[in-house]
Ligand SMILES: NC(=O)C1=CN([C@@H]2O[C@H](COP(=O)(O)OP(=O)(O)OC[C@H]3O[C@@H](n4cnc5c(N)ncnc54)[C@H](O)[C@@H]3O)[C@@H](O)[C@H]2O)C=CC1
Ligand SMILES: CC(C)CC(=O)C(=O)O
């Protein structure tokens with residue numbers, strides 16, 4: 001198949017991990033005879049430096065016309081002056097809004113080879129398989145902001161329609177998993193959460209085959225660490241989802257491991273690791289590219305409908321996590337480019353197996 005993919009490496013470790021993910025997509029194209037074209041555009045701090053704005057019109061237009069967008073990360077100390085007129089993160093928020101990618105899928109699994117890195121004991125980590133569905137284009141990140149010398153406000157606003165579409169997405173996804181949705185809110189205090197909860201309750205009636213539970217976000221932060229295997233699909237609003245998924249990454253062993261897919265109504269999704277620009281390790285070729293590579297697998301699955309190819313990448317990553325090498329955030333010594341090469345080698349070795357599995361499944365089904 002032909003696909004045009006826009007890459008937005010961004011700032012800090014963004015270019016390093018994105019380069020690894022692109023190398024893997026190129027290997028997929030070569031191995032499965034696809035024609036993927038790549039177009040790099042600027043976003044974030046590097047775009048402010050080059051064009052004076054964090055999301056130049058050319059970058060946005062390219063993303064809107066692409067089959068999928070692969071992003072690294074934005075931001076860093078160079079652009080963090082609180083009085084700066086414009087910030088890198090605004091570019092990313094504007095892109096998410098413009099693409100209409102309201103559902104941010106952040107899967108969490110704990111690889112057995114990394115269980116020792118987790119703050120939890122082995123027993124509690126067994127069978128951890130959570131899909132966070134974070135609302136991505138509403139709430140406090142997008143509300144009106146005010147600032148005077150001694151007061152600041154960030155409006156948190158949600159409409160029923162905004163809640164409904166992401167919650168329906170979560171219930172639909174749960175039907176392909178273990179049919180259990182946990183909706184996280186702060187309905188004992190926040191009006192937006194009360195609207196969220198009543199909307200969830202109404203929608204749940206359309207999914208009688210899916211079990212629903214509500215959880216307040218503060219206790220959820222604790223339960224995620226004490227009983228992570230209880231959860232299947234967790235749906236929540238923007239800010240809560242941002243925080244809970246960084247917490248979830250600690251269970252996996254590193255923020256560098258988790259991927260994400262941001263989806264709207266069309267197939268043109270935005271794919272990015274959940275971590276930021278990691279300025280403390282940027283430019284050293286030590287960042288873990290696993291989250292970015294697994295985001296590329298999600299791109300193949302969700303935007304290009306290339307399930308076999310996505311599974312082949314995931315199998316290659318699994319092989320490298322099992323046998324090494326590992327980057328230093330997960331206790332190893334390997335560089336970003338060494339992990340890239342190890343994943344590419346494992347991909348070449350595993351692609352035949354994945355292909356045989358899928359052609360067998362097609363023949364049976
Ligand atoms: N999607 C995005 O572009 C995001 C951007 N940011 C921005 O990133 C900048 C830095 O934010 P922080 O709070 O430091 O969060 P961060 O996620 O960049 O880093 C937090 C910690 O995790 C480590 N880490 C992150 N990614 C890693 C990787 N791939 N491999 C190994 N270790 C990794 C970092 O070294 C650091 O110790 C800020 O400007 C922030 O606004 C933060 C989160 C998301
Ligand atoms: C706008 C981003 C910097 C927010 C964030 O931390 C994220 O989406 O993970």
Ligand SMILES: [Mg+2]
Nearest residue numbers: 242243246274
């Ligand atoms: Mg975040």
